[in-house]
Amino acid sequence: xxxxxxxxxxxxxxxxxxxxxxxxxxxxxxxxxxxxxxxxxxxxxxxxxxxxxxxxxxxxxxxxxxxxxxxxxxxxxxxxxxxxxxxxxxxxxxxxxxxxxxxxxxxxxxxxxxxxxxxxxxxxxxxxxxxxxxxxxxxxxxxxxxxxxxxxxxxxxxxxxxxxxxxxxxxxxxxxxxxxxxxxxxxxxxxxxxxxxxxxxxxxxxxxxxxxxxxxxxxxxxxxxxxxxxxxxxxxxxxxxxxxxxxxxxxxxxxxxxxxxxxxxxxxxxxxxxxxxxxxxxxxxxxxxxxxxxxxxxxxxxxxxxxxxxxxxxxxxxxxxxxxxxxxxxxxxxxxxxxxx
Amino acid sequence: xxxxxxxxxxxxxxxxxxxxxxxxxxxxxxxxxxxxxxxxxxxxxxxxxxxxxxxxxxxxxxxxxxxxxxxxxxxxxxxxxxxxxxxxxxxxxxxxxxxxxxxxxxxxxxxxxxxxxxxxxxxxxxxxxxxxxxxxxxxxxxxxxxxxxxxxxxxxxxxxxxxxxxxxxxxxxxxxxxxxxxxxxxxxxxxxxxxxxxxxxxxxxxxxxxxxxxxxxxxxxxxxxxxxxxxxxxxxxxxxxxxxxxxxxxxxxxxxxxxxxxxxxxxxxxxxxxxxxxxxxxxxxxxxxxxxxxxxxxxxxxxxxxxxxxxxxxxxxxxxxxxxxxxxxxxxxxxxxxxxx
Numbered sequence: 001x002x003x004x005x006x007x008x009x010x011x012x013x014x015x016x017x018x019x020x021x022x023x024x025x026x027x028x029x030x031x032x033x034x035x036x037x038x039x040x041x042x043x044x045x046x047x048x049x050x051x052x053x054x055x056x057x058x059x060x061x062x063x064x065x066x067x068x069x070x071x072x073x074x075x076x077x078x079x080x081x082x083x084x085x086x087x088x089x090x091x092x093x094x095x096x097x098x099x100x101x102x103x104x105x106x107x108x109x110x111x112x113x114x115x116x117x118x119x120x121x122x123x124x125x126x127x128x129x130x131x132x133x134x135x136x137x138x139x140x141x142x143x144x145x146x147x148x149x150x151x152x153x154x155x156x157x158x159x160x161x162x163x164x165x166x167x168x169x170x171x172x173x174x175x176x177x178x179x180x181x182x183x184x185x186x187x188x189x190x191x192x193x194x195x196x197x198x199x200x201x202x203x204x205x206x207x208x209x210x211x212x213x214x215x216x217x218x219x220x221x222x223x224x225x226x227x228x229x230x231x232x233x234x235x236x237x238x239x240x241x242x243x244x245x246x247x248x249x250x251x252x253x254x255x256x257x258x259x260x261x262x263x264x265x266x267x268x269x270x271x272x273x274x275x276x277x278x279x280x281x282x283x284x285x286x287x288x289x290x291x292x293x294x295x296x297x298x299x300x301x302x303x304x305x306x307x308x309x310x311x312x313x314x315x316x317x318x319x320x321x322x323x324x325x326x327x328x329x330x331x332x333x334x335x336x337x338x339x340x341x
Numbered sequence: 342x343x344x345x346x347x348x349x350x351x352x353x354x355x356x357x358x359x360x361x362x363x364x365x366x367x368x369x370x371x372x373x374x375x376x377x378x379x380x381x382x383x384x385x386x387x388x389x390x391x392x393x394x395x396x397x398x399x400x401x402x403x404x405x406x407x408x409x410x411x412x413x414x415x416x417x418x419x420x421x422x423x424x425x426x427x428x429x430x431x432x433x434x435x436x437x438x439x440x441x442x443x444x445x446x447x448x449x450x451x452x453x454x455x456x457x458x459x460x461x462x463x464x465x466x467x468x469x470x471x472x473x474x475x476x477x478x479x480x481x482x483x484x485x486x487x488x489x490x491x492x493x494x495x496x497x498x499x500x501x502x503x504x505x506x507x508x509x510x511x512x513x514x515x516x517x518x519x520x521x522x523x524x525x526x527x528x529x530x531x532x533x534x535x536x537x538x539x540x541x542x543x544x545x546x547x548x549x550x551x552x553x554x555x556x557x558x559x560x561x562x563x564x565x566x567x568x569x570x571x572x573x574x575x576x577x578x579x580x581x582x583x584x585x586x587x588x589x590x591x592x593x594x595x596x597x598x599x600x601x602x603x604x605x606x607x608x609x610x611x612x613x614x615x616x617x618x619x620x621x622x623x624x625x626x627x628x629x630x631x632x633x634x635x636x637x638x639x640x641x642x643x644x645x646x647x648x649x650x651x652x653x654x655x656x657x658x659x660x661x662x663x664x665x666x667x668x669x670x671x672x673x674x675x676x677x678x679x680x681x682x
Contacts, residue, residue: 019457023464027474041475043441045386046500048393054386056397058498060443062480100384102401104445104494116360123364133368134382137494139403144492149485153445153478155496157399159387 035167037256039090039244042160055160057096061086062153065190066220071149073204073216076114077121080152082223084125086187086246087156089301092227093242093257094167095234096160098131103154105138108145118152129225131156164234168241168257168304175240175330176310177254177264180229181323182300184221184276188247189295193219196284209283211275218276226301229320233305233313241304245296251337252293254302263333264304268341271325274298292339304330376508378597380431380585383501396501398437402427403494406531407561412490414545414557417455418462421493423564425466427528427587428497430642433568434583434598435508436575437501439472444495446479449486459493470566472497505575509582509598509645516581516671517651518605520591521570522664523641525562525617529588530636534560537625550624552616559617567642570661574646574654582645586637592678593634595643604674605645609682612666615639633680645671 028034031044033055040059047053063070063083070079080103088098105118115138126133134157145151185193197204197215204216211218233239241257254264277298281291291297305313310326317324328340369375372385374396381400388394404411404424411420421444429439446459456479467474475498486492526534538545538556545557552559574580582598595605614622618639622632632638646654651667658665669681 020460023457023461024474024477027464027467027472029473032473032475041441041443041473043473043475045397045440046395048388048395048502054388056386056441056498058441058443058475058496060445060476060478060496062445062447062478064480065482065484068484099386100382100397100399102382102399102496104401104403106403106492106494116364119361120364123368126368131368132370132373132382132384133365134373134384134399135401136365137401137403139405139492139494141406141492143406143409144487144490146485146487151447151480151482151485151492153447153480153494155399155401155443155498157397157496157498 033165035094039093040096042094042096042165045159055096055162055165057091057094057158057160058155059087059090060153060155061090062151064187065194066187067150067152069190069194069204069219073220075216075220076150077117078220078222080118080121081125082187083152083154084122084129084131084156085223085225087154088129088131088225088227089244091156091158092230093244094160095164096158098129098156098158100134100157101126101131101154102134103136103152105136105150105152106141106145107150108142108147110138110140114150118150122154129227164237166234166239166242169259170240171257171259171262171304171330173262173330173332174307175304176307176326177266177328177330178303178305178310178314179271179299179325179327180226180301180303180317182245182296182298183224184218186223186246186296186300192284192286192294193280196280200283208276208279210279224300229317229322233316238309238313239303239305243302245300245302249293249295250297250299250302251339255335255337258335260335261332262330263335264328264330264337265340266328266337268339270327271298299325299327374506376435380434381437383435383437383506386500396437396503396506398432398435398499398501399496400428400431401494401496402431403492405528406535407528408491408493410531410535410545410560414561416557416561417491418458419561419563421459421462422466423528424493424495425463425470425472425497426564426566428495429470429472429566429568430585432497432499433571434585435501436505437499439470439497439499441475441498442467442472442495443475444477444493446477446491446493447482447486448491449483449488451479451481455491459491463495470568505578507575507580507583510600511581512598512600512603512645512671514603514671514673515648516645517648517667518607518669518671519644519646519651519655520612520640520666520668521567521642521644521658523586523637523639524565525559527564527587527637527641533625533627533635534621537621541624549617549620551620565641570658570663574657579650579654580644580646584643586641586643590634590636591638591640591643592680596676596678599676601676602673603671604676605669605671605678606681607669607678609680611668612639640666640668
């Protein structure tokens, strides 16, 4: 279990992380199925009578800085929906199905239109991923929030069959790494993107240079939900690991699901980066390493499968509407991710 | 299910509430067990094989303004712990047991000490209520949060036996209303309390006039967790309804669990208000109606039971360490709560 995703400062202090992890683990019972660096927490749900217990999976996320772009573009419902897709993908990574979502909406002063739009967006996405919007809390805190903005966080709860839990432990050398196309930034890299846009002098209503979509459209493209395409393969046991490309980019998230003794090679030229990413990197003068560490570069979900399954899986995913790139390979070696080219 | 607890502005607009409720309900499947005005959402958790499914219960809450007092007094861990007690009590109201908690911690700039303290407080309280700290998210958003403060929200997940679900539907005329003592404000009324303290010219380190505890100690007294005392009676089916006294005070929360055709009479003089409440009301010149609507007045949990069970239940709860007051009675009439005296 990876307890903190976005803690930039925290990541710098192993001692502190240790303290937090120790506190968290002090609460764990034998019901917990620890997944090191997991995208969601997983534990046994108590069974009624003699039935074998299904697993409960849950993950907490915030929308983050994407909300500022969404507010500016009058599209806060879409950013809220993304939070649901994000949580659903985090569960999917471990073979869990969405079941329920609960939200937290906070502002300096509650703005009816904003709250209504947020809930509408959450509800729409919940219907899509098959989660019930089971509860929520709105908070009005003028001494905590800046005026005119909103924060939205949410907890996605799901269930998993213990026999289909995916942890990455099954990954083996010679496995193939597939990348599924992202629709845009998804929910990460928005601090960077906002900075680049501000520097560029462009407005959100301007076109992304070299493309026919506006910056608002490109930046707010909905976070892709990979469940419909991936479920059949997950249920059939054809997937050895999944990694949701969130904060930390392709390498940062892929590394989370690699077991000891294997490394991944990612071929940087195996896919064409979407226009938005090319423009952000060029206009912002973003060094390649930083771009790789903060942006998904057009790949929203990583799939590791056995080499003999790769062709069939690629076809199935493409048939289900995904853009599939074969972007790497698993090799023997020290646990980690190496960019090739 | 009561979708919004703290939405002051929202509560003024039935139309808007209707819109939100419609959106929320559009996500509901037949697995949902709707509890009108409930303290938590409840639904079936999928069963493995033929076992009868247990119910999943979940609730989202924020600490709210108590965090400001806690920050000023250097006791942020205690305020974080209260969020866990709050969520656990919300589940208890429906006969559900805590299972897992997930948190969201956000600041303008993450402060290591604050985040560590928050997680330590959450973990301590999770151990106490028997919940696993299953996940969490930290967010750093300088364009959303004011500097130097923190917001903490969290989702408490639990399980309930369908046979022991408590919804208030069982409440009958002539039932007895018991009130369990609160340790302080719990997590509500802090905006009001901060205002009174600021007006009074007292510091948090000053004594509450007429008492031997400081304002900080009184205001930050931990939110009481009623599970250990109430579980045996809940499991034995001796409780007809529970109401957690949160935002909205005694009447506002009691009304949430009353079925149609019954009203509750609350005897305002049936218990002595703790010193802190007496001082807040007097020093702040708070009208009685406002005090009743915003403060728990020393009662943290309401218990409705059949008259013939009352004596035994009072004894059992007192033996378990609770301060128990018989504060009212259920009568025939239009659904609502009437203060007597």
